[in-house]
Amino acid sequence: MADKVLWTYIVLDVLFAASGALILGFALTTKSGTSQAPTIASVATNLLLMGTPLNAAIGNAVIIFISFLTSIPAMTLSTTRGWLKFHGYMTVICAIFTMVIGLDIWFGTLRSKESLLDTWNAQSATTQSLLQEQLSCCGYFNSSSPGFVTDSTCPNSIIAATMPGCSAAFVKLDGNFLDVIFTAAFGIVGLDVALILGIAMLSKERKERERYRFIDEKNGTGAF
Numbered sequence: 674m675a676d677k678v679l680w681t682y683i684v685l686d687v688l689f690a691a692s693g694a695l696i697l698g699f700a701l702t703t704k705s706g707t708s709q710a711p712t713i714a715s716v717a718t719n720l721l722l723m724g725t726p727l728n729a730a731i732g733n734a735v736i737i738f739i740s741f742l743t744s745i746p747a748m749t750l751s752t753t754r755g756w757l758k759f760h761g762y763m764t765v766i767c768a769i770f771t772m773v774i775g776l777d778i779w780f781g782t783l784r785s786k787e788s789l790l791d792t793w794n795a796q797s798a799t800t801q802s803l804l805q806e807q808l809s810c811c812g813y814f815n816s817s818s819p820g821f822v823t824d825s826t827c828p829n830s831i832i833a834a835t836m837p838g839c840s841a842a843f844v845k846l847d848g849n850f851l852d853v854i855f856t857a858a859f860g861i862v863g864l865d866v867a868l869i870l871g872i873a874m875l876s877k878e879r880k881e882r883e884r885y886r887f888i889d890e891k892n893g894t895g896a897f
Contacts, residue, residue: 682871693737700730723837763771768865775858
């Protein structure tokens, strides 16, 4: 039974470290991608990703790795519970941190139509043109509000007036794309909770072993 509890904890701990690597890899890859010149294929997703808390995600990954390092003595020192408890506290911090990041992204999707208008207005005419080409639209709400950028998709006001505004397509992309990200964040929180339960089970098992060892030593029969 003790070995099963320990191995369950080890497997969950390895998955916990892997989640940190996933978060760090995603954040660094995103930072690298968004620093490049936008293209028709990447402009919309890059703008959405630039609005996510990437620096916080990197900080979260660092805390996860530090927490994982504290689990090494917790695994190897089988007679102590101090490191195990400390690892548990660190895991709780990581779970809260990841939850806050996920909630921040989720709340952002709830007000996306207004926030994406600010994003649209902050872009250069070149970027707005790329968005129009990618989303097959003209202007934001419509071709005149805010006004469209003349390009191959919207060559003149007559054709632009027949095209939909970019807001609906942009908001839909925001919802579909960012839903995956914050759902993944909540999934990682679920993994953290599973690890916390594994830590609690292993701590309880070690506490029982200490109690039996103390009883045996008190009775003079040696270590359990």
